[in-house]
Amino acid sequence: MGVEIEGLDELEDKLEQMAEQALGLEGSNEVPATELMTPTFMSKYTEFSTFEDFIEASQWTVESPADFEAIPEDEFDEHVAEHTQFTTWEAMLSKASEEWAARQLR
Numbered sequence: 001m002g003v004e005i006e007g008l009d010e011l012e013d014k015l016e017q018m019a020e021q022a023l024g025l026e027g028s029n030e031v032p033a034t035e036l037m038t039p040t041f042m043s044k045y046t047e048f049s050t051f052e053d054f055i056e057a058s059q060w061t062v063e064s065p066a067d068f069e070a071i072p073e074d075e076f077d078e079h080v081a082e083h084t085q086f087t088t089w090e091a092m093l094s095k096a097s098e099e100w101a102a103r104q105l106r
Contacts, residue, residue, distance in 0.1 A: 031100060034050075034051050035100065036096040036097060036100050037051035037054070037096050041095075041099060045085045045086065045092070045095070046085070047084070054083065054084075057083065058071075
C-alpha cells in the first residue's frame with residue numbers, strides 16, 4: 001500500500017533550483033544600488049519611491065559611481081537617518097542586501 005503525494009516532484013525541482021541559486025550567491029556579489037534599492041524597498045523604508053529620488057533629494061550631485069563614493073560617510077548617514085527608517089547607510093545597505101538575496105532564492 002503506497003501513498004502518493006501530489007506536487008512532490010514540483011517541490012523537489014524547486015528545492016534543487018533554490019540550491020543552485022544559493023550557490024550563485026556564495027562569495028562576493030557586485031549588485032547595482034538601484035537593483036538593491038528597489039521601488040518596493042524604497043517605499044517601505046524611506047520617504048521616497050525610488051533610489052534616484054532619494055539621491056536627488058540630497059545635497060550631492062551624483063552622476064557616476066565615483067561621485068557616490070566621494071560622499072562623506074558621516075554626512076550621508078545623516079541623510080539616511082533623516083529620510084529613512086535606518087540610522088546609517090551601512091544598515092540600509094545591509095537590509096537591502098538581505099532582501100535582494102532572499103529574492104534571488106525565489
